[in-house]
Amino acid sequence: MDASVIVVGAGPAGLALAGELRLAGVDVIVLDRLAAPSGESRGIGFTIRTMEVFDQRGLLSRLGEIETSEAGHFGGLPLDLGALGAAHASARTVPQSVTEGVLERWARDLGADIRRGHEVTGHVEDGDGVTVTVSGDGANLRARYLVGCDGGRSGVRRAAGFDFPGTPATTELFLADIKGADLSPRMVIDRTDDGLVMVAQLPGGIHRVIVGERGTTPPERRTAPPAFSEVADVWKRLTGGDISGAEPVWVSAFTDAARQVTAYRRGRVLLAGDAAHVHLPAGGQGMNTSIQDSVNLGWKLAAVVRGTAPDTLLDSYHDERHEVGRRLLANTRAQSSLILGGADAGPVREILGELLTLPEVERHLAARVSGLDIRYDVGGGAHPLLGARMPRLRLAHEGKETSSGELLRTGRGVLLDLADNATLRGRAREWTDRIDVVTAVPHDPTADHLPAGTTALLLRPDGHVAWAAPGSHSDLPMALARWFGPARRTREGE
Incomplete structure (x- = not known):
């Protein structure tokens, strides 16, 4: 074996998993097709649950000074996360690129072997392990287990034959980080009859712009990022303003497609993060759920590799995290209806806004989008903490x-x-x-x-x-x- 575990994808899920495996003393190789990190930052913060996870591993201090907030939203309707009484607040304005850098340094410090510019083109599983084919020199690598953390278009998922049902995209939205624009923050979603606009102020004089136009048909599949001119054109049609003279740091597009694999494990191949679930990135839950997938999987996979626990322990990874993913898709699809629904969703927004004045309703939805409502089946009993994550004691x-x-x-x-x-x-x-x-x-x-x-x-x-x-x-x-x-x-x- 070249390693006990091969992880494909050096995004947040893959790097977090590598760190968890090395923390448990298991050798791991991480393969990523890109020669260097992309620098893109789709996520710009952490939920309360991810703040807890990072604190648990001593990683918060590595992230430097973190701006926190108790303000959240559900489909654009404001939520007071402070009502949860949690030890942490959610983190704001931490670019995903910074998060990935911290996770990569942590994993490397622990001894993870991270190889960039290595694209996986296939794999073959047998009774003892998995042989992975890597492009370039055509070398094969062998490990006991293979984990696909390679995103929503996961090659590992496709090659292993995982079922990936769900709903196709109905609209496309643009995201751009830009410099040199004089924009006012629009942290609450601005809706018009024709679409939506969001603006967030990021460090370094950067503005994050998200725009989406109703009635547009999403492309079958983009093979490259959209041109900034597309973003500027939609911005002008929706707001009347002109941002075409701004300097784009990076530009991306996303859709409201919602899909989840039916199983997180097939034999010696497992999936984590966006490889297992894709959805509208409402409230930044995707990256956070992906990291938490890896924290759930890491110690279990390490125990099986070390021989201290039976292989069946890995089945609990699917049992626990598939349900979390299902609930994630349910809440992001509900938010998608509120965000993208236009005037026809107005009555639903109005009624939900009234319900959110009830403390128990606000706490319920705040816990859902923060990840604090997750509870696993650990055998039952009367103690209120069973299956829940231990609050900071x-x-x-x-x-x-x-x-x-x-x-x-x-x-x-x-x-x-x-x-x-x-x-x-x-x-x-x-x-x-x-x-x-x-x-x-x-x-x-x-x-x-x-x-x-x-x-x-x-x-x-x-x-x-x-x-x-x-x-x-x-x-x-x-x-x-x-x-x-x-x-x-x-x-x-x-």
């Missing part, structure tokens, strides 16, 4: 202040003993090669949203609560075996 451990997020920075699972229970710690002894057992005291349980009476929590490497005491239906060894593989003695045949 401040702790005192061995005389020092720490947090649940900091304890997860090694990429290992964590058993939090909050009651100094030696018996509990003893029951986890056979899994300490894969998890850290930490006895700690919560700093302020009420402020940190820790349910009253909680004495112990088992955190997966992705931060989700797999077991809690009291309240889980399964006992601790059952939960440990389900998520981290057989006990050491059992696995080693002792």
